[in-house]
Structures are given as C-alpha cells and as structure tokens.
Amino acid sequence: MNDQEFAKRVAAITRDLKSSEISEFIDKTELVAPIPFRGTAREIKLIILGQDPTVRKMKHRENIKVTLLLDQKKGRLPNYLRGVCKKLDLELDQNVYATNILKNFFTDRPDQLEKDHPGLIRKAFSFWKNLLLKELSEFENIPVITLGEPVLNCFLKDPVLIRYYWGFEGPAMYSKNFKHILPEENELHRNIFPFPHIHGLGHKLYREGLNDYTEYMRGYLK
Numbered sequence: 001m002n003d004q005e006f007a008k009r010v011a012a013i014t015r016d017l018k019s020s021e022i023s024e025f026i027d028k029t030e031l032v033a034p035i036p037f038r039g040t041a042r043e044i045k046l047i048i049l050g051q052d053p054t055v056r057k058m059k060h061r062e063n064i065k066v067t068l069l070l071d072q073k074k075g076r077l078p079n080y081l082r083g084v085c086k087k088l089d090l091e092l093d094q095n096v097y098a099t100n101i102l103k104n105f106f107t108d109r110p111d112q113l114e115k116d117h118p119g120l121i122r123k124a125f126s127f128w129k130n131l132l133l134k135e136l137s138e139f140e141n142i143p144v145i146t147l148g149e150p151v152l153n154c155f156l157k158d159p160v161l162i163r164y165y166w167g168f169e170g171p172a173m174y175s176k177n178f179k180h181i182l183p184e185e186n187e188l189h190r191n192i193f194p195f196p197h198i199h200g201l202g203h204k205l206y207r208e209g210l211n212d213y214t215e216y217m218r219g220y221l222k
Contacts, residue, residue, distance in 0.1 A: 027105035052102035
C-alpha cells in the first residue's frame, strides 16, 4: 500500500466516523492525520502502536505531522521510546515502524471520553482495524510494543491490565515474573509486549520496572 492509497483510505474512514453513531466524539475539522513513522533501515525489527493523535490543546493538533512525534529529536515521548529501543539494542530512527491504531482526532481527551463512554475506543477501532492489519502485513512476524491499556485491549478478547505482565502480585508486591501476550492470544497474531504510555511512568511499578521489563523483552528477541 503506497502513501497515496493509505491517505485516501484514512480520509474515507474518517468521513465514515464523522457520520457514525460515535460522530459526536470525532473531531470534525479538516485536520490531516499524522503519517506513520518508518525507520530508515531496510529491515524493520519492531512495531510500536500508539492509540490516536489527539492532544488536549486544539491549536497544537495541526502541528502533529508524524505518529508519536517521532520526527522530533527532543520531547518526553520520543526520548522514552528511543530509550526503550536502545535497551533492546535497536535504533528507533532505523529499525522501528510506529503507527496509531486510530488515525482520527477526538473532540476531547480520549481517556476522559472512554471513562464517560466505556467502549468508545473499541468502537472507533472497529472502523480502523482492517486498515491497520493491511498496514502491518508488510512486517511479517515482527514483535509489537503497545502503548497503554486501551491499545492493548483492542487486540484481546477480554480486557487486561498491563501491570499483570509486569510482575504485579498485589499492593506493593512486585516480582520479576514478567510475561507478554503470545501470538495465539491476540488478534494481531504476533508477540505483543505491553508498555505503559509516557504518563504511566508516574506509577512506581512501571517507573522502577522499566529497565527490567525491557531486559526481559530483549532476552526474548535474541
């Protein structure tokens, strides 16, 4: 799928969303969806999936040109993901393909909308799912990092919490019993490693476990 075809399909799906049962939550301005990020190396070794391009301030939305702001050399999110890739012995700018599972902007913060209207993210994803699968089909058997629980749960039959893959065993009880989602357990049919979004690093489990979980993933990728 070339860039022109991809852009046409994004525009068509966005139009469908704007007249759907969830249209009241879809930004109806003419914002252009950020393009996926693709590393410069011939071989892509990791896929990173974000949720959607919505940011709180409307005036900042038009400045988002590339998924997860990965065209920027500075910033909390790019720095976070570059750090993870470095620990995996990968170079984000070379070996990574990153895209959002939802290409549309929402009218408000998606986390708040999901809280007020449970199931909204899944409903939106039903419009984008086929395009995402087509998008990723180029990268056969490449492992995936998902950012945040709403992204992860779009690929699972039953909702889960990331913390149970990161050794959570109860309040203030953590271990290194790390896990990930196997191909036969998810709709992407790939190995999925669930990571928190940048905002989740405020939680002690993720902040202190980041290096260890990344090391677990690195060992699996060898």
